[in-house]
Every structure is written in C-alpha cells, then in structure tokens.
Amino acid sequence: MTNQAVDATPAEKGLEGIIAAKTSISYIDGQNGRLFYQGIEINQLAEHSTFEETVYLLWHGQLPTQAELEEFDRQLKSRRSVPDELVELLRLLPKDATPIEVLRTATSAMSAFADDSDNTSQEALVQHASSLTAVMPTIIAAWQRIRQGQEVLQPREDLSHAANFLYMLNGEPPNERAARVLDIVLILHADHGLNASTFSARVTASTLSDMFSAMTSAIGTLKGPLHGGANEQVMRMLQDIKSPERVTEWLDSALGQKKKISGFGHRVYRADDPRALILRKIAQDVGEANGDPLWFTISEQIEQRMGELKPNLPINVDFYSASTYHVLGIPVDMFTPIFAISRVAGWTAHVIEQLANNRIMRPASLYTGPMDVTYVPIEERA
Ligand SMILES: CC(C)(COP(=O)(O)OP(=O)(O)OC[C@H]1O[C@@H](n2cnc3c(N)ncnc32)[C@H](O)[C@@H]1OP(=O)(O)O)[C@@H](O)C(=O)NCCC(=O)NCCS
Numbered sequence: 030m031t032n033q034a035v036d037a038t039p040a041e042k043g044l045e046g047i048i049a050a051k052t053s054i055s056y057i058d059g060q061n062g063r064l065f066y067q068g069i070e071i072n073q074l075a076e077h078s079t080f081e082e083t084v085y086l087l088w089h090g091q092l093p094t095q096a097e098l099e100e101f102d103r104q105l106k107s108r109r110s111v112p113d114e115l116v117e118l119l120r121l122l123p124k125d126a127t128p129i130e131v132l133r134t135a136t137s138a139m140s141a142f143a144d145d146s147d148n149t150s151q152e153a154l155v156q157h158a159s160s161l162t163a164v165m166p167t168i169i170a171a172w173q174r175i176r177q178g179q180e181v182l183q184p185r186e187d188l189s190h191a192a193n194f195l196y197m198l199n200g201e202p203p204n205e206r207a208a209r210v211l212d213i214v215l216i217l218h219a220d221h222g223l224n225a226s227t228f229s230a231r232v233t234a235s236t237l238s239d240m241f242s243a244m245t246s247a248i249g250t251l252k253g254p255l256h257g258g259a260n261e262q263v264m265r266m267l268q269d270i271k272s273p274e275r276v277t278e279w280l281d282s283a284l285g286q287k288k289k290i291s292g293f294g295h296r297v298y299r300a301d302d303p304r305a306l307i308l309r310k311i312a313q314d315v316g317e318a319n320g321d322p323l324w325f326t327i328s329e330q331i332e333q334r335m336g337e338l339k340p341n342l343p344i345n346v347d348f349y350s351a352s353t354y355h356v357l358g359i360p361v362d363m364f365t366p367i368f369a370i371s372r373v374a375g376w377t378a379h380v381i382e383q384l385a386n387n388r389i390m391r392p393a394s395l396y397t398g399p400m401d402v403t404y405v406p407i408e409e410r411a
Contacts, residue, residue, distance in 0.1 A: 045296065049068055049390070050231060054378050055220040062300030062343075066220055067091065069200030080190050080215040080371070081105060084162060087220055087378040088155060109184035109193065110165035112142045116171055116181055116369075124176045128366045129258075131172045132165065133248040140241030141163065147239050149384055157240035158377030164183060165373055166190065169366040170197035191215055192409040194370070199358070207357055210315055211367075214350060217304040218368050221299065221346075226250040226257065227372075229377050235381040235390040239394035247376045248369055254291065257372070263351035264289035267327050269360075276330040292337055292348030301343045301364050308349035315356045 041047060056065045064071040067086050074083055078092075085101050093101060118138055121246045122131060124231070135211045140146040143160065143245075145153055171181045174197075180199045192208035229250040235285035283290060295302060299396040309329075316325035328351075332344055354364050 032093075037247050042081040043296070046079050047390075048195040049228065050223055050304055050379075050383065051089065052223070052379065052382060054375065054382060055222055057222045057297050058297075059297035059299050060380055062298060062306075063305050064221070064303050064330065067349055069218065071303055074216050074306065075213050078216055080212050080374075083216045083219050087374050088158060088381065093143075104159055105163045105190065106184075106186045106275055107241055107362055109167050109186075111164055111167045111171060115139070115142060115168075116175075118171055119168070119175055121381065126176075127362050128171075128172050129252050129362070129369070130167050130171050130359075132366050132369055134246055135168045135172075135201060136161065136165070136241060136341075137245040138140055140239060143241065147233075149237055149239065151381065151385060154240055154377070154381045154384060155256045158373075158381065161240065161377060162370075163190075165366075166194035166372045167197060169300045169363060169370065170194060173198055173360070173363065184398075195357075198215075198363075206318060210353065210357065213307070214353065214367070215371040215385070217307060217346065218287050218350075218355040218371035220372070220378065223251075224256065224395070227376055231379050231383045232390045234383045235387055237387070237389075240380055241376065243380045244373060244376060247372070251369055251372065252365060257368040258342045258367045259345070260347040260351050263328075264324075264355055264361045264364065265290060266331075267352060267355075268325050269351045270331070271294070272323075275327050276327060277334055280331060280338065281333050290331075290335060290339075290342075292351065293339070295343065295345045298343055298345070299341075302323055304346040305344040305348055308346065308353060309344075312349040315353055319356050321356050325349075346380045 036349065054067065057067075058064070066074060066083065067090050069092075070088070074086075078086075081102050082098055083091060085098060115135060115138060119135060122134070126134075139161065146157070148154075148157075167184055174181050180198070182200060184193050185196055185202075188196055188202060188313075189212065191211040195203040195207060196403060197210060197282055202208075221349060223231075226247040230247040231244040233246040234240070254262050266279075270276055280290070311327045312328065313322075318324040328349060334347070335342060335344075350368075351364065352366065355361070359367065
C-alpha cells in the first residue's frame with residue numbers, strides 16, 4: 030500500500046524560511062544586521078527611548094505624545110502589585126525551583142486572579158497585556174526574596190519599570206547608571222520577529238484561548254537553551270572558563286567535541302546582531318564602572334577566537350547580556366526571566382495583532398509512517 034501523503038511538500042526543518050504570519054511589529058534585516066520596531070531602528074530606541082515608551086510603540090504602532098506616555102506609565106505602575114494569594118502560592122513552591130519555572134507557573138495562575146481573563150476583545154487584550162507586563166518583574170523579584178528568606182517588597186510608584194525591578198530585587202533603589210542599563214536591555218529584548226516564543230504565543234492565541242495562556246506558552250518556549258535560556262548558558266561558560274588565558278584551550282576543546290557555543294549563531298542574522306553590538310559596549314562600560322572587567326574581557330576573547338574558528342557565526346543578543354547582568358549583581362538563573370519581562374511586550378503585541386485578523390494556526394505534517402497495518406490481538410503478538 031502506498032503512502033498517499035508523501036507527495037505533499039515538506040516544510041523546511043525548523044520551519045526555516047516559512048512565512049507563518051504577517052506583522053508590522055518588528056522587522057529584522059538579517060543580511061545587514063538591522064532591527065526595527067514599528068519602523069524605528071533599534072539603535073535610535075536604545076539611545077533615546079525608555080522601556081515604557083517602547084512598549085507603547087509596540088502595542089499602538091506609534092510613539093506616544095507626552096500626555097499619552099504619562100497616562101500609560103501611570104496605568105502600568107498601578108498594576109505592578111501581585112495579589113497576596115499569589116505570593117502565598119509562590120511560598121508553597123520548592124525553594125530550588127528556578128525563577129523561570131516560577132514565572133511560568135505564576136503567569137498561568139494570574140488568569141485566575143484577573144477579571145475577564147477569557148475576554149479576547151482588542152480592548153481586553155490590551156488591559157491583560159498591561160497587567161502582565163507590569164506584574165512580571167514583581168513576580169520574579171518576589172521569588173528571589175522568598176527563596177533567600179527575605180521579606181517580599183511592594184513595588185514603588187516613584188521608580189521607572191527598570192529601576193523598580195532592581196529595587197524590589199535588592200531592597201534598595203539602583204543608581205542611575207544601573208537603572209538605565211537595565212532600561213536599555215529591556216528595550217533591546219522587547220521584540221524580535223517571529224522567534225520561537227512569539228510563534229508559540231501566536232499559536233496559542235490563534236485557538237481563541239486567552240492572553241495568560243499565550244504568555245505561559247511563550248515563557249515555556251523561551252526557557253530552552255537554544256532560545257532565551259542561552260544567556261544563562263553564556264554565563265556558565267564564562268564561569269567555567271574563569272580566565273582570559275583559558276579561552277583558546279576551552280573553545281578549541283568544546284568545538285572539537287562539536288558543542289554549540291551559547292551566544293553565537295542565529296537563524297536570521299548573517300551579520301552581527303545589532304543588539305549584541307549595543308550590549309558589547311554596555312558590558313564593557315558596566316564592567317569598568319563596577320571595577321569588574323574580567324567577564325567582559327573573557328567574553329571579548331571568546332568572540333575573537335570564535336571569529337578565527339567560526340567566522341560565519343555572529344554573536345547574538347545573549348552573548349554580552351550575560352556579563353552585563355552578572356556585573357549588575359543579578360543571579361544567573363534570573364537572566365532568562367529578565368528576557369521574559371522584556372519580551373512580554375512583544376509577545377502581547379503579537380497576540381493583539383494575531384487576534385485582530387485571526388485564523389487558527391494549523392499547519393500540515395508530512396506523514397512518513399506505515400499505512401493499513403493490521404491490528405494484531407495482544408495474545409498473538411510475538
Ligand atoms: C541560534 C541557533 C539555535 C540557530 O539554529 P539554526 O538556525 O537551526 O542553525 P543550526 O543549528 O542548523 O546551525 C547551522 C550550523 O552552524 C553550527 N552552529 C550554529 N550555532 C552554533 C554555535 N553557537 N556554536 C557552534 N556551532 C554552531 C551548527 O552546528 C550547524 O553546523 P553544521 O551545518 O555543520 O551542522 C543556533 O545558532 C544555536 O544553537 N546557537 C547557540 C544557542 C544560542 O545562543 N541561542 C540564542 C539565539 S538568540
């Protein structure tokens with residue numbers, strides 16, 4: 030019996046090059062290493078914008094006026110608190126749960142505390158997006174304090190999104206430089222075309238499930254080391270290498286064993302990721318300013334050696350973000366959650382866009398198994 034399905038066109042492995050959605054949220058020019066949010070190049074946003082303004086841009090398609098930004102900021106600030114019951118729920122989790130597991134779990138639980146969580150009207154989606162974006166930093170800061178046996182801090186409305194997160198994490202407001210560094214990092218990670226976690230969010234949303242479910246799917250997808258989990262792997266690599274002198278030996282051995290080096294390579298970029306170039310400068314500045322340049326130095330040497338060994342593998346966003354977070358005093362297992370507290374802006378923008386013109390995402394697969402196999406009763410099986 031022939032398999033009648035085999036004449037279907039097979040998709041590229043990993044869906045490479047497949048266009049699965051139309052979007053006006055962000056555009057990656059992979060050949061030239063350029064990234065745009067709603068048409069504005071990332072370098073301009075990193076230099077002039079704030080995370081709050083960038084979120085508004087992603088959701089509304091244009092930069093806000095001063096009055097719109099103030100109102101938007103006020104709304105985000107008013108939604109930063111986590112329900113007490115949710116904090117109690119976090120306390121029940123094992124203390125060795127990773128922050129990304131906790132964030133995924135708490136994001137899912139948030140729907141039970143939200144009014145109208147199943148409402149997928151455009152107005153309700155924006156409200157849910159705003160609540161989730163506002164509350165995610167509070168959740169992971171709360172987890173960090175809970176697992177260290179410290180008091181959970183209430184968010185402060187006099188601080189920016191980035192500064193308030195660092196305050197809730199460390200118990201004291203950050204200096205201006207640290208707050209601005211995190212602000213830029215959040216801008217840089219906010220959206221990136223149809224990456225795996227964004228695709229995941231759009232697939233979930235396309236079934237007319239809810240925003241909270243879409244974000245839970247997205248966080249679960251981001252967690253993997255081939256995607257958002259790579260920044261943690263980069264730091265573990267730097268800690269394993271320990272000194273610039275060991276870079277060559279370590280890298281040659283890893284590549285000899287055909288290991289993938291985290292922080293390098295990308296499906297879309299054939300030139301350097303523009304976010305990585307901005308982060309390289311930030312990592313250097315923060316390292317020098319905090320008197321801890323070692324991690325930047327090791328990173329720079331890795332980049333140099335990789336350029337000799339694998340000239341076609343450019344650095345990606347995760348490479349220099351690792352040493353930046355580390356020097357800011359952020360624990361390694363919080364790196365991927367920080368990616369999530371930024372990317373939630375893009376994920377939610379994509380869900381809003383998907384549901385403005387939805388059709389359920391339901392691709393085909395190419396069946397390669399047998400056909401018309403006869404059922405054999407269990408007592409007759411060999
Ligand atoms: C990002 C990534 C998942 C893209 O995957 P992809 O588009 O499917 O590319 P592939 O894994 O097919 O890579 C193509 C080739 O480059 C190699 N390669 C890709 N990334 C590599 C890396 N970081 N280190 C060493 N080799 C790498 C692959 O082994 C493969 O070689 P081959 O053709 O000889 O088998 C991949 O580059 C990777 O795993 N990078 C490390 C993890 C990372 O930093 N992820 C964050 C991305 S923002």
